[in-house]
Amino acid sequence: MRVIVCLFITAFCLESQQPQQQVASQPNATLPAQQQGPVIKTDVTEVIVPVTVTDEKGKFVSDLVQSDFQIFDQGKLQSIQYFTRERAQPVVVGILVDLSNNSRTHWKNYQDAAIELTNTLLPGDKKYSGYLIGYGNEAELMVNTTSDGEKIMEKLRKLKPGGGSALYDAIYLACTKRSLVAGEPVDPRRVVVVIGDGNDNSSSKTLDQIIELAQRNLVTVYGISTSAYGFEATGDAALVRLAEETGGRVEYPLVNPYKDVSGYLSTPSDDGNYALSVGSGGYASAIATSIFKSVASVAGEVTLQYILRYIPDVTADSVRQYRKIEVKVALANVKVRARRGYYPFTP
Secondary structure (H helix, E strand, C coil): CCECCCCCCECCCHHHHCCCCCCCCCCCCCCCHHHHCCCCCCECCEEEEEEEEEECCCCECCCCCHHHEEEEECCEEECEEEEECCCCCCEEEEEEEECCHHHCCCHHHHHHHHHHHHHHHCCCCCCEEEEEEEECCCEEEEEEEECCHHHHHHHHHHCCCCCCCCHHHHHHHHHHCCCCCCCCCCCCEEEEEEEECCCCCCCCCCHHHHHHHHHHCCEEEEEEECCCCCCCCCCHHHHHHHHHHHCCCEECCCCCCCCCCCCCCCCCCCCCCCCCCCCCCHHHHHHHHHHHHHHHHHHHHHHCCEEEEECCCCCCCCCCCCEEEEEEECCCCEEEECCCEECCECC
């Protein structure tokens, strides 16, 4: 079976030597100069490949070896120089929280979810770092990069939603306006988790600009969607595209959260379907459980990825050339996930 995935590209670059500088930013050339920020120019020496493999039931496949993988760069077979399946690898995770009016309905649940995600991914070990960005009418870096998860959780407890949604500007901040950790983006890797519906009505940046910026800054985007079943989510397609183009995915905890609850729809109950009554706590419990399952799923994927590296045969013919990668796994009935390509040179 041929499985197409997208992979991380990395550079052993100046930013790993300058942790106090801003993240290497290569914005779209159409952005005004005053918005672009400093650019740290680097050349590619190696491609780093975080890959997630799951079976047909969505469970992680964690026992593959290097010989199970083949990597093709622009159709050419590559030699894998490095391989590991070590768990709990270092990561810098950005928590991006939607503070728009759209998040009001289930705000307390998602606030708790963001706190739980922070507590899970930032256990106090120095090799794990994170930061918090809230976005309403404007995006704001609320807690800069830190290994102290309590700082982020303390801020999360005080947040209240209201206003518009500047998601794209929030991702721009994640790529350009925070302090770096030495070793990024190789060790630790960069991950962003968006807790929101993907809608954007307030940003100065565009979706295409932000996708390219995330790809050039080696950021993997995950989403925990606040969209509910039966409601049209205008931003859902954008959130899915952000995730798929960068190698992540989107969880939907509010889409049919009651499917396993006795008495709801196809799950029989002695009291008949829709047996849960208002005020019993059954609906709230089902929603909370579904949200925390989504948090656990995203956290598990971030820490259970295979890491491969190879040295590509690339030239500086075009600094904006986007290269596609294909990975084949010698195992049937699995799903392989990573980003869809990379840019080999900084413009």
